[in-house]
Amino acid sequence: MKWQGRRQSDNVEDRRSISGGKVAIGGGVVGIIILLLNVFGGETGKQIAPVLEQMQGGQTQTEAAAPLSKEDEEMGNFVRVTLADTEDIWGKIFEEHGMTYEKPKLVLFRGSVQTACGGASSASGPFYCPGDRKVYMDLAFFEELKNKFGAKGGDFAIAYVIAHEIGHHIQTLLGTSAKMRQEQEGKSEAEANKLSVALELQADFYAGVWAHYNQQNLDTGDIDEALSAANAVGDDAIQSKMQGHVVPDSFTHGTSEQRMYWFKKGFKTGDIKQGTTFEEIQ
Numbered sequence: 001m002k003w004q005g006r007r008q009s010d011n012v013e014d015r016r017s018i019s020g021g022k023v024a025i026g027g028g029v030v031g032i033i034i035l036l037l038n039v040f041g042g043e044t045g046k047q048i049a050p051v052l053e054q055m056q057g058g059q060t061q062t063e064a065a066a067p068l069s070k071e072d073e074e075m076g077n078f079v080r081v082t083l084a085d086t087e088d089i090w091g092k093i094f095e096e097h098g099m100t101y102e103k104p105k106l107v108l109f110r111g112s113v114q115t116a117c118g119g120a121s122s123a124s125g126p127f128y129c130p131g132d133r134k135v136y137m138d139l140a141f142f143e144e145l146k147n148k149f150g151a152k153g154g155d156f157a158i159a160y161v162i163a164h165e166i167g168h169h170i171q172t173l174l175g176t177s178a179k180m181r182q183e184q185e186g187k188s189e190a191e192a193n194k195l196s197v198a199l200e201l202q203a204d205f206y207a208g209v210w211a212h213y214n215q216q217n218l219d220t221g222d223i224d225e226a227l228s229a230a231n232a233v234g235d236d237a238i239q240s241k242m243q244g245h246v247v248p249d250s251f252t253h254g255t256s257e258q259r260m261y262w263f264k265k266g267f268k269t270g271d272i273k274q275g276t277t278f279e280e281i282q
Helices: 030-038 042-056 070-096 141-147 155-174 176-184 189-212 222-232 235-243 256-269
Strands: 012-014 021-023 061-063 105-108 112-115 118-121 127-129 134-137
Touching (some): 070 155, 112 134, 127 155, 155 176, 155 222
Antiparallel strands (some): 112 118
């Protein structure tokens, strides 16, 4: 992505050069819940949670932070430019629909972090907390995505994930997330998971919409990087990698094919009204 020399957002909190703080992952449930909801979900999460609890043993951990390198600083600047692009594009889209866009914060951290949704570790992967309306991200996640799950990597893989998490912010502002949670009440686990899948795929769609309106800043291969990341984080791809088989009823984010499809649809149309995942995912 063409990002150097462009506007950087003031809404990035860079906590990488300070201590990660203390987070009781093993004794508390919050870190594991975030992990399950944002990375694995369903049956895989159930298998991994006890392992995490045993490893952490209910003990608090303190993460020591290292000074920021030149590469760290550069990546932070890239994140600031990407967030600025989401602010500009979603601000304009909201204005066109007679609404005001509320800019979220993005927090860069290392090791562990405290949020309004509780404590979380790097194992959580990037996530959005509606309690404080902030996106949390440890950039080490992208090395894991590339090395363990086969994504191509590249700066636009990071941009795609940021845009996806901003998609969850859009859903919070529009009331979609709250409505989905209400609809999940009283549903079976499989039915509730389908609603979660629809929410996640819509966030992928919104990421595609953002990319549609940011095409002047894209380099050749950027969309392929985004699709490679979307493919790597499909429920079927993760479950196959982690447990050797897939359990469709436990999917919470959608298959690799679905995640790529909805990102591409958003990128192709640029029309937020076509993010009809809740109507189509049954």
